[in-house]
Structure formats: C-alpha cells, structure tokens
Amino acid sequence: MEPQEATEEDILLAQRIISAASRHDLAALQILLKDGSANVQDPTTGTTPLHAAIAACTPNDAAETNVDEGKGKAKGSARTEEGAVKIVEELLQNGAIWNDLNKDNETPGCVAHRLGLMKLYQIMVEAGVRAELLFSKMDELDLDETDNEPAIIPKKNPPIQGLQESEQIMRDGEDDDVSLDNHAYLKSKLRFQPGILLDESHNAVMMDWETAIMTRHAETLLPSPGLRAMNVGHGMGIVDRAIQERKPKEHHIVEAHPQVLEKMRKEGWMDKPGVRVWEGRWQDVLPRMVEQGVLLDGIYYDTFAEDYKALREFFSEWVVQLLDPSGGVDEEGGLFGWYNGLGADRQICYDVYTKVAEMDLYEAGFDTKWEDIAVPESLHGSEAWKGTRRPYWALDVYRLPVNTFIK
Structure with a gap:
C-alpha cells in the first residue's frame, strides 16, 4: 500500500508538534498529540520532536554553560534539561522512536550525549533497551513484521533488530556486502x-x-x-x-x-x-x-x-x-x-x-x-x-x- 502524500494540514501539525517540543511546552504538546504523531520529522533537517526537545537545551548564554573538565564537552543547562525530561517522556509514551536519525546522522540520544545532557541521554538509553527487548520478544513469538527484511550487519556483533531500522538509510545499495x-x-x-x-x-x-x-x-x-x-x-x-x-x-x-x-x-x-x-x-x-x-x-x-x-x-x-x-x-x-x-x-x-x-x-x-x-x-x-x-x-x-x- 502506497503511503498517502502529506496534506498542508498534516505538515502544519507536524511543525507545531516539533515547535511545542522545542519550547518544552508540555500542555500544548499533549493537545497536539491527540491528533498528531510523536514520530513526525522535519523534511529538511530530519529533526523529530525528540531531537528538538533535546537540542533546545543548548545554553543560550555563557552564564548557563558548563564544561566537563578534561573532556571539553559542553554541558547543557540543568534547568532546561529538567524541562526537557517531561517532554521526552511524553513523546516516548506516545510512541516516539528512540533511534530515528536526523540529516546529521544523529539519534536524539546522540544529541544529548554531544551536549553533555546525561540525564536525557540515560532516558534515551533506557528507551532503546525497552524497544530492543520488545523486538526480541516479538521475534520469539513470531510477531515481527520485518522478519523478511535482510539483516543489517556491521563488522562484529551487529545490530539488534530495532537498530536495523535506523541504520537502513546508511545501508541501502549494499546487496554485495558479504558481511x-x-x-x-x-x-x-x-x-x-x-x-x-x-x-x-x-x-x-x-x-x-x-x-x-x-x-x-x-x-x-x-x-x-x-x-x-x-x-x-x-x-x-x-x-x-x-x-x-x-x-x-x-x-x-x-x-x-x-x-x-x-x-x-x-x-x-x-x-x-x-x-x-x-x-x-x-x-x-x-x-x-x-x-x-x-x-x-x-x-x-x-x-x-x-x-x-x-x-x-x-x-x-x-x-x-x-x-x-x-x-x-x-x-x-x-x-x-x-x-x-x-x-x-x-x-x-x-x-x-x-x-x-x-x-x-x-x-x-x-x-x-x-x-x-x-x-x-x-x-x-x-x-x-x-x-x-x-x-x-x-x-x-x-x-x-x-x-x-x-x-
């Protein structure tokens, strides 16, 4: 079945969901998710609501910026990170995909890790664990709809099933890969x-x-x-x-x-x-x-x-x-x-x-x-x-x- 082309109304709703996530506006986000999806993406940047909520924690001024000594990584503002936690949890509860990639080849967790937002990073890790355990159980019960898709395998121990989907964009056209x-x-x-x-x-x-x-x-x-x-x-x-x-x-x-x-x-x-x-x-x-x-x-x-x-x-x-x-x-x-x-x-x-x-x-x-x-x-x-x-x-x-x- 061919996917339906997004209407202007769909595009506007997606933009509003991403915007609400970026502003950490929980009340607005909850209303928008009644009719919209937590898995929308900006067609230009690939940003999802999860990406937007986490990226918005970037400190806006030097007073809010901390640097992890010895590692040189910027740490996001603790205040804005706490605000993002509720947004991220709401999105995950509404089915947001933990490992969607943006155009910079980053998952939401990658963004959190790069910004030093370790509380948000751990939330994304836990979301990934839950998803992988669910995929594993579905596979055991033969409920997985992607069983007929080729496995995506990097060098040594390759991705668990849920990770395969986020990597597919990087693996297209590799039918000659014996690995x-x-x-x-x-x-x-x-x-x-x-x-x-x-x-x-x-x-x-x-x-x-x-x-x-x-x-x-x-x-x-x-x-x-x-x-x-x-x-x-x-x-x-x-x-x-x-x-x-x-x-x-x-x-x-x-x-x-x-x-x-x-x-x-x-x-x-x-x-x-x-x-x-x-x-x-x-x-x-x-x-x-x-x-x-x-x-x-x-x-x-x-x-x-x-x-x-x-x-x-x-x-x-x-x-x-x-x-x-x-x-x-x-x-x-x-x-x-x-x-x-x-x-x-x-x-x-x-x-x-x-x-x-x-x-x-x-x-x-x-x-x-x-x-x-x-x-x-x-x-x-x-x-x-x-x-x-x-x-x-x-x-x-x-x-x-x-x-x-x-x-």
Whole structure:
C-alpha cells in the first residue's frame, strides 16, 4: 500500500508538534498529540520532536554553560534539561522512536550525549533497551513484521533488530556486502594484509589494534596455566596466540572459513600440542563437542557476519552446556567472554547493546563484570580505516565482559 502524500494540514501539525517540543511546552504538546504523531520529522533537517526537545537545551548564554573538565564537552543547562525530561517522556509514551536519525546522522540520544545532557541521554538509553527487548520478544513469538527484511550487519556483533531500522538509510545499495550473511561470508575470498584481515566486500574482519583487547580477554578467561580453553572464530589468530601464552591444558579452536583454515595449517596450528581445531560453523560443531563430553574453563566468542541473535543463542544454548561450573581456578567455575563490538560505531547503540546483553546473559544464568579499556586515539580518523568499507569502531572505550555462572 502506497503511503498517502502529506496534506498542508498534516505538515502544519507536524511543525507545531516539533515547535511545542522545542519550547518544552508540555500542555500544548499533549493537545497536539491527540491528533498528531510523536514520530513526525522535519523534511529538511530530519529533526523529530525528540531531537528538538533535546537540542533546545543548548545554553543560550555563557552564564548557563558548563564544561566537563578534561573532556571539553559542553554541558547543557540543568534547568532546561529538567524541562526537557517531561517532554521526552511524553513523546516516548506516545510512541516516539528512540533511534530515528536526523540529516546529521544523529539519534536524539546522540544529541544529548554531544551536549553533555546525561540525564536525557540515560532516558534515551533506557528507551532503546525497552524497544530492543520488545523486538526480541516479538521475534520469539513470531510477531515481527520485518522478519523478511535482510539483516543489517556491521563488522562484529551487529545490530539488534530495532537498530536495523535506523541504520537502513546508511545501508541501502549494499546487496554485495558479504558481511550481511554468514553463509555468503564463508564462501567469500579473504585478503590477509599487514595488520588487517578484509573480506571481499572490503569489510575489516579483524585488525591488529584489537591485540591489547584480545590479550586482556585471554588473561581474564585463563588466569593460570593448565586450564581448558575454547575460542570460536580464529581470524588473524590474535586471541589464540594470547591463549597459547597462557599455557592451557586444552585449546579448542572453532573456525569455518576455508581460507583461514588453510592459513592455520600452514602456520602449524593443527600440530600444536594440546590444540584441537574443529572445522565448521559453531552451530554444527558444538553439538558434537557436547556429545563428546567436552568441558571448558574458559570460552571466548568472536565471529563475523553473525547477528546478536546468534550470540544470544551461543551463550543461552551452548555455553551453559560446555562451561564447567566446577572448573577454573580453585573450582570457582568457568569463565565466558565475547568480543563486545555491539553497535560500536555509535555510543548510544553501544550502551543499549551492553545493557541488553547483560540482561539476556542474566536470564541465561550468568553474572557479568565489565572492565573498561581505552581504545588507541589513532584509531579515530579516516587514515586508520583506509581501504575498508566503513569503520566498525568509533568510541573511546571498549567494555570487556567477563561472565560467570550465577551463584
């Protein structure tokens, strides 16, 4: 069914809704929303009522401006931020979309974060979490109307369903992107270059800036020698080399891409003492491991071209069977970690993902502890991503998860 063209009356109503939101006029907004929508957008700027309400908190004079020391970010006026809170809550209650993008490629939460309006930012994060949990539940009940749409997948752990819609405007015309489908990726030709692994669509599968992060993952999962480890997704071999340095008793590696496996053979991985390479997708390999009674002290997950639903299935269905609850150091229980690249091209998406993942992990029976690791400043800039399709990381801090069974 073709969308109806907006009438002059519709356009005027939309302008009045955005204006009321910008003025923080709650009474006027409530009246306008009786006949109008909280999801209108300015056709020129892409501004929604949420964008307008938050952006209006920009201080109008120097007396109202604060600067976050050490970060150089302007902080909006606390007085105007409080006024915006009621407007934002009203809009969200009326169905406003938390991650709509304006023409500057910013969500309302991005605007709040840029202006240092952290109370409003947290409200938008919470709105994102609620939306993603709702999408997840709808998907479980087969109620989602977008099931037939292609998944939108950036580099590592890709967007949850609700985030896909806000990113679609950036992804149109990318039917040739093999990172959108794991089966297509596994059939694609990879390019091993100094410091980077690329797929045939020029997506960075892995980069050497991740070395410090993966080394720390190995340290947290294998705090002492003689433990049993598994890594899913070998890639450039960064984390597996780090695991080897921890001197594990057993080292299982699950890898599915033929070129990566060929390179592993040339590098002697199949012949290393204590190493067993399982060839194939983890969805096919892990049931065999369970049948053979494999138990592990440390599990790490870092796949490519798979969505968040795959990660959730991994820990909900398989980590619970393979991780030894009596394993680890002093039989305190095994440890699980995963590459946390969820939504890392946008701060609010990263924060939403982090909260959703922690909640899903808790539901699966895991506690989560986070360790913040600074990302190299040199990563931020076009030169660092030269030759890649798009940057998969744009944040200052990596949040490293360590999961244990709830006791």
